[in-house]
Amino acid sequence: MNSTPHIKTEGTSKFQIGEIRNNTIHYDFEKIKTYLNIKGHMLFGKNFRIYKEDEALLFKLCSYFIQDHYSCAQMGIDTSKGILLSGPVGCGKTSLMQLLLHLAPHKTTYEIIPTRNIVFSFNASGFETLVQYNQTKNYCFDDLGVEPIGVHYAKDCNVLGEILLSRYDLFTQTSQSLSHSFSHSQGHSHSKTHITTNLNTRELETRYGKRVRSRMRSMFNLITFDVNSKDKRR
Template sequence: MISQKPHIIVEDSVQYQLGELKENQIHYDFDKLLIYLDVKGKLLFGKKFKIFEEDREIVFKLCNYFIQEEVNCKKLGIDINKGILLSGPVGCGKTSLMKLLPSIVPHHRIYQITPTRNVAFAFNHTGYKTIEHFGNQKFYCFDDLGVEPTGRFFGKDCNVMGEILLSRYDLFLKHKIKTHATTNLNAKELEDRYGNRVRSRMRQLFNLVAFEKSSEDKRI
């Protein structure tokens, strides 16, 4: 059941108001979103979690996308109808953010975060049924896109995630089903991994949101 006040979230008996409800529309406050994300992040990932000052711009972009703030998204060059491809160096916090940010919009449809290597391993066991499975109308966020092993079933190799992305592109065109992903690779590396055809589809499937190359490994 959808809460009648999705802008007010309770964690450990503490109430967090993320904005104001006016004329059946939520007007979010970014500073309040940051306060809640810090609290929720510590609950999900431990007391050492924090949102680093250098990541505020990335978090601002992603918050605007998740709350579907059309005016700001347009200024930021983000299409609210596409998915998110969040790229950046190893350990910069991509996966944590994609796990965390849906918590600010509990009334929105949730996606399942799935490591791409698990998808490749599943293909090795069940073959092309895996591609059919992930080509369904569920929402997914594919984690660590591009570093998964090549699939192999009955002696035949398959670029599993490449095929799935093509299927997800068709779903996007026909049913507006979004796909999200995280990756450590840059555009050239993704094209080398999946080919020009898939890379072309990815441009239409995703908004690219990128951490700086100099972003530190926060897991150290």
């Protein structure tokens, strides 16, 4: 267990992104931005930067991933749910989810998996791929909506739709069991699912159906880039 999670070490450099007062870490958003810019350069190259117009959205995500329950409540974010991060192509959704893995791994961690890879796995291995994601582990399904329909032995399957239904069942089951447990009061949380997507809510419903869309409302905090957000890949 890292006794100083508010101090980040990158090579020979240390970055203090908060301070401990009364056994609680009080994070500093300006220092977090400095650290994330440095870490972004290391992960994505020298052209990476945090854009001024994205800072309000970044503040929401940072508050969520450090599990700042007070700030999240002020912004209408439920820390027990996952994140559905939507926005135009190239606005930086995937990069942010990769970057924020490094912010507070003692609080929140997850495995990022491209949705296309999940469908390719289904096409090769069949329904055991669906079972793989029905477990108490945190995932981020990247680029929801770009994946093809799955086909295994001539049977079509909306693979991510089925997985999201299973993840909803897992989410509600563990929510109920943990709501009565001691671990819940200590801040431990149940399985969470995160998503990045270029689709809006209407397009998600068209692609995955009303049943999935209804459950997504219960599972996710919707955080959205501005529709005019620039393409950072250019």
